[in-house]
Amino acid sequence: MKESEKEVSAKTKNAVESEDKRNLFYGLGFGIVFGFLLHKGGATKYDVIVAQLLLTDFTVLQIMLSAVATGMVGVYFMKSMGWIKLSIKSGSVGMNVLGASIFGVGFAVLGYCPGTIAGAVGNGYLDAITGGLAGIVLGTWIFAIMYPNLKDGILKKGYFGDLTLPGLLKVNDWMVVAPAVTLIVLVLFWIESAGL
């Protein structure tokens, strides 16, 4: 490689690194706002999360559904303008039915989830800071150990890939976004009117 080429490649490398560094700060900033909002919503508290799972308080669902409806409209608008690309997780029946059900059991036993436990830590809850954090990290580590045995078996069972609902139904994005947002708003009204 010529000297000048080396310089160019070093420069691009630096540019990539500083871009990454800047992105780390953005990540921190998004996290601070996210954590602030989670606390204001009460979602950093065991009592609020478990009351949702006991169906006595619908705060968590109200937060999630209004976030999803708001997010969906903006994200699909930005996608249609070509400003962003979606980031769809691939899935399978094994992952998203069995894995998510195991997650659900843990969700109820712990009373926090990975995002809200970070919020609970900031809120000062000691069961989250000690047992909760340790348990989650341990659980992911057990998964990492078992991963070679799971990846071509149960995780691939019923594999469907990075499918979206508009892709599955083979329709224009807005043919799904509009009814989905309408449905979410109706569910929120129903929750309100039922006094939950």
Added chain:
Amino acid sequence: METFASALTDTTWSPYTVGIGIGILSWLSFLISGKPIATSTTFARAGGMIEQMIRGEKAKQRPYYEKIKLLINWQWMLVIGVVIGSFISASISGDFQVGVWVPSLWSSAFGDNALLRVFVAVIGGILLGFGARFAGGCTSGHGISGTLQLAVSSWISAIFFFVGGIITAHIIFFVIA
């Protein structure tokens, strides 16, 4: 009328204000960082980094850690930010909890033994961490960011997070308690 400053010191906001705020945050996260808000891979990276501290570089060779890469990245910083953001909100609203080991809903059914609560939290955490990586996401990555993108994997996951959670919570509080 409430001023902006006094709203910041309120302990709780309407869930709709919070939800719409998180929705707008997700627009910015896509637009500025090109990424959806998610948290659970960070816990897996943390586990791998701890193993790396104990066992050295060998830990990195686990296929799962090769896949997710053990580094401090955007999502790591996001999780740190969540701790800070929640701390700021709790502090300025006088809601920071000191010395609370046992949540009140838990103690209403199982008493205020801190050791029992921490033990159960470890068990719950293990299931949660394992399940999150099994499902490829958690309540934020699948439950909010994935569902808002209309991902099939995320809608199925979000439904089963709550199916599993609702059934288990009822067993804990109405059968075991």
